[in-house]
Amino acid sequence: MSDNKNNNFNKFKPKFKFNLLWMYAILAVFLVGLYYMQNDTISKEVNWTEFEGYVKKGGVNKIVVISNKDIAEGYLTDSLASKIFNKNEYSNDKKAFLTTGIPSKDALNTSAKAWREEGVFKGEIEYTQGSDYSSLFWGFAPVLLLIFFWFFMMKKMSSKDGGGSGGVFSVGKSKAQLFDKENGTNVTFKDVAGLSEAKTEVEEIVEFLKNPEKYTELGGRIPKGALLVGPPGTGKTLLAKAVAGEANVPFFSLSGSDFVEMFVGVGASRVRDLFRQAKEKSPCIVFIDEIDAVGRARGKNPNMGSNDERENTLNQLLTEMDGFGANSGVIILAATNRADILDKALLRAGRFDRQIYVELPELNDRKEIFKVHLRNIKTDESVDIDLLARQTPGFSGADIANVCNESALIAARRRKSKVEKQDFMDAVDRIIGGLEKRSKITTEDERKSIATHEAGHAALSWHLQYANPLIKVTIVPRGRALGAAWYLPEERQITTTQAMLDEICATLGGRAAEEIFLGRISTGAANDLERVTKQAYAMVVYYGMSENMPNISYYDSTGQEYGFTKPYSDERAMLIDKEVSRIIAKQYERAKSILTQYAEGHKQLTEVLLSREVIYSEDVEKIFGKRAWTSRTDEILAINEKNKADEEATAAALEKEEKEDNTDITADKGANEKNN
Numbered sequence: 001m002s003d004n005k006n007n008n009f010n011k012f013k014p015k016f017k018f019n020l021l022w023m024y025a026i027l028a029v030f031l032v033g034l035y036y037m038q039n040d041t042i043s044k045e046v047n048w049t050e051f052e053g054y055v056k057k058g059g060v061n062k063i064v065v066i067s068n069k070d071i072a073e074g075y076l077t078d079s080l081a082s083k084i085f086n087k088n089e090y091s092n093d094k095k096a097f098l099t100t101g102i103p104s105k106d107a108l109n110t111s112a113k114a115w116r117e118e119g120v121f122k123g124e125i126e127y128t129q130g131s132d133y134s135s136l137f138w139g140f141a142p143v144l145l146l147i148f149f150w151f152f153m154m155k156k157m158s159s160k161d162g163g164g165s166g167g168v169f170s171v172g173k174s175k176a177q178l179f180d181k182e183n184g185t186n187v188t189f190k191d192v193a194g195l196s197e198a199k200t201e202v203e204e205i206v207e208f209l210k211n212p213e214k215y216t217e218l219g220g221r222i223p224k225g226a227l228l229v230g231p232p233g234t235g236k237t238l239l240a241k242a243v244a245g246e247a248n249v250p251f252f253s254l255s256g257s258d259f260v261e262m263f264v265g266v267g268a269s270r271v272r273d274l275f276r277q278a279k280e281k282s283p284c285i286v287f288i289d290e291i292d293a294v295g296r297a298r299g300k301n302p303n304m305g306s307n308d309e310r311e312n313t314l315n316q317l318l319t320e321m322d323g324f325g326a327n328s329g330v331i332i333l334a335a336t337n338r339a340d341i342l343d344k345a346l347l348r349a350g351r352f353d354r355q356i357y358v359e360l361p362e363l364n365d366r367k368e369i370f371k372v373h374l375r376n377i378k379t380d381e382s383v384d385i386d387l388l389a390r391q392t393p394g395f396s397g398a399d400i401a402n403v404c405n406e407s408a409l410i411a412a413r414r415r416k417s418k419v420e421k422q423d424f425m426d427a428v429d430r431i432i433g434g435l436e437k438r439s440k441i442t443t444e445d446e447r448k449s450i451a452t453h454e455a456g457h458a459a460l461s462w463h464l465q466y467a468n469p470l471i472k473v474t475i476v477p478r479g480r481a482l483g484a485a486w487y488l489p490e491e492r493q494i495t496t497t498q499a500m501l502d503e504i505c506a507t508l509g510g511r512a513a514e515e516i517f518l519g520r521i522s523t524g525a526a527n528d529l530e531r532v533t534k535q536a537y538a539m540v541v542y543y544g545m546s547e548n549m550p551n552i553s554y555y556d557s558t559g560q561e562y563g564f565t566k567p568y569s570d571e572r573a574m575l576i577d578k579e580v581s582r583i584i585a586k587q588y589e590r591a592k593s594i595l596t597q598y599a600e601g602h603k604q605l606t607e608v609l610l611s612r613e614v615i616y617s618e619d620v621e622k623i624f625g626k627r628a629w630t631s632r633t634d635e636i637l638a639i640n641e642k643n644k645a646d647e648e649a650t651a652a653a654l655e656k657e658e659k660e661d662n663t664d665i666t667a668d669k670g671a672n673e674k675n676n
Contacts, residue, residue, distance in 0.1 A: 042085060042096050043073070051100040052111065054080065055121055060098075062123040065108065072108065074098045075123075178252055178277075187241040193372040194365030194397070195235055201226065201356045202239055205331060206247045209283050223353040225321065225332035227291075229339040230358030233398030236335035239358070240287045243333065250284040252277070256293030259313050267294065267313030275320040275330065282329030291334040297343045314343060321351040340557065360396055363389055369397050373404040382421040391428055391471070393489045403427050432486060433478035442482065447610060449514060450475045450483040453524050455605035456513025457485050459598055460506040460591055462620050465629045466499035467506040474614040482524060497545045504532045505587040505594075512591040513602065536583045537576075546579045598624065 059080030081096035115121035244251035406427035468487035511525040
């Protein structure tokens with residue numbers, strides 16, 4: 001019983017711990033007290049003549065002479081003090097005196113004798129030796145404050161909680177943010193739409209940590225790391241947040257740039273500290289975002305020389321991930337959109353056992369992503385998610401989230417109670433083309449040139465099989481463009497030679513229309529020419545689609561390119577230039593031929609654009625008739641509808657069988673009861 005009492009006493013006994021801040025508090029109290037101690041007196045410095053005048057008025061009742069300084073202090077009566085000092089300065093509880101320099105002690109004694117004879121001074125004269133402690137203290141006070149400030153700063157720098165990530169002396173500590181059961185994220189796998197294959201991979205990692213026996217019984221081992229690779233905005237970091245929200249284990253999150261520091265050896269020190277913390281809390285997950293900041297291939301730094309500090313950090317990371325030391329229970333998740341520049345030693349099995357590719361969402365994935373982001377947005381019945389998914393090809397998850405947010409802002413700006421279909425269409429236009437600039441002044445000739453140019457694009461895209469189908473064309477300036485056209489790009493897995501040639505031909509349609517129907521060309525085709533030049537160059541140099549240079553590719557998949565040298569001779573470079581020029585010239589003539597064939601339709605499109613400033617695919621269909629080719633997107637939608645119908649039919653058949661089985665069981669039960 002006594003032991004329990006002692007334990008309880010020790011448990012609630014306050015722990016005394018000295019803190020240097022107490023010294024600062026004591027010093028502050030001392031200074032304040034000294035100030036108030038000196039604040040009960042009030043004085044005024046006067047010359048000897050003025051001092052004599054005040055004495056002769058009978059206002060001085062005591063004189064104190066400081067011998068070592070030849071200074072006299074004359075203490076005043078209340079009546080005289082109230083006349084000399086202001087009401088705000090003087091009160092009856094304060095001692096008022098005048099300070100003056102005396103000619104000499106003998107002169108003071110002579111004057112005092114005369115004052116007594118005249119009856120104006122009846123007080124006593126005291127002689128004292130003045131103390132220099134006060135002046136000495138105030139003289140050394142700044143030095144003392146500097147000393148205490150220096151101690152304070154040294155303590156802050158050496159403490160773990162001081163400054164940034166632990167102060168100057170703890171700069172080598174890891175900057176990782178820890179998420180656990182108490183401090184977790186609210187993101188789960190339900191918030192990650194699409195990405196079904198990538199989500200399955202990371203879900204399995206979480207399952208590894210929750211139920212490792214399921215896999216180890218068969219001789220499997222927990223993976224040491226997984227690398228999320230994909231374009232920006234596709235949801236790599238979101239997947240990591242979902243892992244943190246789902247896993248019931250500690251989750252360390254940091255960026256690759258957190259290892260980089262100006263001090264030598266800090267990066268490697270932070271790596272060691274990170275894995276030390278992770279091992280203490282294992283099993284756990286460590287997530288390194290943008291790992292290419294520290295994992296770039298060694299010896300191939302773009303700064304023209306080796307960066308020893310970065311390479312030392314990478315070496316330490318490689319050692320911690322799979323070195324001689326045991327690292328059981330720590331799984332590394334990393335994300336990058338530049339996997340091609342990572343060091344091969346970092347990518348090998350045993351460090352990153354899995355590479356999970358997070359691609360741009362396709363049509364079905366975009367529908368799921370829209371459903372997630374539309375949860376908290378008030379929409380009306382006109383909003384069609386299927387149409388939105390079709391209108392946003394090539395959009396990442398972040399882009400789709402931006403579309404939903406922008407549409408809500410547009411609806412609020414228009415004082416609507418709900419977000420409508422037109423708000424979403426305007427948001428897509430705003431993101432793709434930029435802000436409308438109706439205030440930009442354009443002459444009638446410029447408007448006609450822009451309309452002719454855009455109508456040329458629209459006409460060719462309608463009559464070329466592999467060109468992207470038209471959605472909308474406008475001659476209202478948007479962003480930096482004087483006109484804009486929206487198309488529905490085909491989401492192809494592979495692209496044929498004819499598809500690339502059709503795209504080049506359709507892109508050259510604007511310049512060709514200007515030359516044919518206006519007899520002049522303008523600078524409005526600058527962006528078109530840049531695109532077709534790059535496409536033609538890629539066909540020749542990368543894809544081996546040239547007639548005179550077939551099956552040759554000079555593409556470097558490592559991402560390092562070739563530096564100052566080219567992998568081909570000057571003669572081959574001339575041949576490449578000729579092939580690129582030939583392809584572009586041939587497609588330009590083809591574009592002029594098609595536009596000449598459909599000149600009347602192009603003229604009608606131009607007139608509609610000039611009058612309404614915008615045309616849609618329905619307007620083009622009225623002029624040229626229905627497009628002869630079905631897009632791949634339409635095929636995907638048809639397949640989805642067929643799969644949906646098959647699923648509904650299967651579910652209906654299963655429900656019918658279940659009802660029939662229940663009917664048979666009921667009939668058998670009734671028959672048995674009747675027999676009994």
